[in-house]
Amino acid sequence: MTTPTRVLVLNSGSSSVKYQLLDMRDASRLAVGLVERIGESSSRVAHTPLEGGGAERRERTAPIADHAAALKAVAEELARDGLGLDSPELAAIGHRVVHGGLRFTEPTVVTEEVLAEIERLVPVAPLHNPANLTGIRTAQALRPDLPQVAVFDTAFHTTMPEAASRYAIDVETADAHRIRRYGFHGTSHAYVSRATAELLGRDPSEVNVIVLHLGNGASASAVSGGRCVETSMGLTPLEGLVMGTRSGDIDPAVIFHLQRVAGMSADEIDTLLNKRSGLVGLCGDNDMREIHRRIGEGDPAARLAFDIYVHRLKKYIGAYYAVLGRVDAVAFTAGVGENAAPVRAAAVAGLEELGLAVDAGLNAERSEGARLISPGYARVAVAVVPTDEEREIARQTFALAGGEVNA
Numbered sequence: 001m002t003t004p005t006r007v008l009v010l011n012s013g014s015s016s017v018k019y020q021l022l023d024m025r026d027a028s029r030l031a032v033g034l035v036e037r038i039g040e041s042s043s044r045v046a047h048t049p050l051e052g053g054g055a056e057r058r059e060r061t062a063p064i065a066d067h068a069a070a071l072k073a074v075a076e077e078l079a080r081d082g083l084g085l086d087s088p089e090l091a092a093i094g095h096r097v098v099h100g101g102l103r104f105t106e107p108t109v110v111t112e113e114v115l116a117e118i119e120r121l122v123p124v125a126p127l128h129n130p131a132n133l134t135g136i137r138t139a140q141a142l143r144p145d146l147p148q149v150a151v152f153d154t155a156f157h158t159t160m161p162e163a164a165s166r167y168a169i170d171v172e173t174a175d176a177h178r179i180r181r182y183g184f185h186g187t188s189h190a191y192v193s194r195a196t197a198e199l200l201g202r203d204p205s206e207v208n209v210i211v212l213h214l215g216n217g218a219s220a221s222a223v224s225g226g227r228c229v230e231t232s233m234g235l236t237p238l239e240g241l242v243m244g245t246r247s248g249d250i251d252p253a254v255i256f257h258l259q260r261v262a263g264m265s266a267d268e269i270d271t272l273l274n275k276r277s278g279l280v281g282l283c284g285d286n287d288m289r290e291i292h293r294r295i296g297e298g299d300p301a302a303r304l305a306f307d308i309y310v311h312r313l314k315k316y317i318g319a320y321y322a323v324l325g326r327v328d329a330v331a332f333t334a335g336v337g338e339n340a341a342p343v344r345a346a347a348v349a350g351l352e353e354l355g356l357a358v359d360a361g362l363n364a365e366r367s368e369g370a371r372l373i374s375p376g377y378a379r380v381a382v383a384v385v386p387t388d389e390e391r392e393i394a395r396q397t398f399a400l401a402g403g404e405v406n407a
């Protein structure tokens, strides 16, 4: 029998599951897909078979009640292309797990004890860890013989110095409740900071990079010589930048004020800040494409939402510049970072004195891979670097499952 070389990666979010099936002999993708709007009446399943598959992209809407049903839909889609989970070519299943606390600094083979620890962290990642757990348990039930590997969003940030990772609150209280800054999107920050060094033709150990991961959730990180020294998310993925539906930084007293004066409960405020704030709270839309369109029509609420988003981003670029002392590159990634040229231009506008500038022509271009968008004279490279959390999770999963990774 040949050695299995395929890895299935599951990235379970609060209301979606993204997946990729890869062949780790060359890290090529055999299929990619997405189940979104889980729990709504019109969930969408989009499945694209790739290399050698020969089959067409398929899309359908159907009510998918929960993550377990979503995983079943994923298994069915793969099976239709002869890529089912029963395949003997599958070597392992890799899972993105958002919160790993302080304990998980490396990819980890899932055991009952690991599951219990991920469960214990649910209160600090309520939108994410429950979905991750369901993904793992469902995959285990389908393939109990395979290693299930958890790759943690928090792992890359465990190198942050205490000056960055501690909050300035009473130490005993903080320690008793493990309150500190953990940071998230670490797989993406690690991958993109390395890819940026590669784009510059330099070793990651030599370069300082500010990574701006701007998806639905958004975070910034300062990476020095390949190690994370600061990041914008904290105890939970709520701190930092303005996001699609999350507020990012606010004065914590806003919460007490809402409790005491507006009579809101802790759960109501949690929902307000996580789901009804950010871009959606400011203008009713969390999709940057829609915001661009409305700005084009002269819509003042969309304009203000954009300005607040970019203002916060610029503050973080300045802050991380100061933290790093010397910056070699600023890298934009994820849905907004990779696609929204106006966000990139506005975030860097006026920072010429810091050596930062964007070339309008390069910024407006559309292309697949990593690319520079700064003019030749700029001291600091500004780059668009597509992230690929799934491929990175596959690489780490396969390595842990004993495979030789060539790509």
Ligand SMILES: Nc1ncnc2c1ncn2[C@@H]1O[C@H](COP(=O)(O)OP(=O)(O)O)[C@@H](O)[C@H]1O
Pocket (backbone or CB within 6 Å): 214, 215, 216, 217, 244, 286, 287, 288, 289, 334, 335, 336, 339, 340
């Ligand atoms: N062409 C585009 N122009 C501007 N923004 C875009 C474009 N495509 C995607 N986006 C933004 O990217 C977001 C999704 O980013 P993504 O990284 O896929 O998020 P997540 O992984 O958190 O679901 C969308 O909500 C939208 O705001």
Ligand SMILES: CC(=O)OP(=O)(O)O
Pocket (backbone or CB within 6 Å): 013, 098, 128, 153, 184, 185, 215, 216, 217, 218, 237
């Ligand atoms: C941690 C986090 O915010 O993840 P996402 O962007 O997938 O919501």
Ligand SMILES: [Mg+2]
Pocket (backbone or CB within 6 Å): 215, 216, 217, 334
């Ligand atoms: Mg994402």
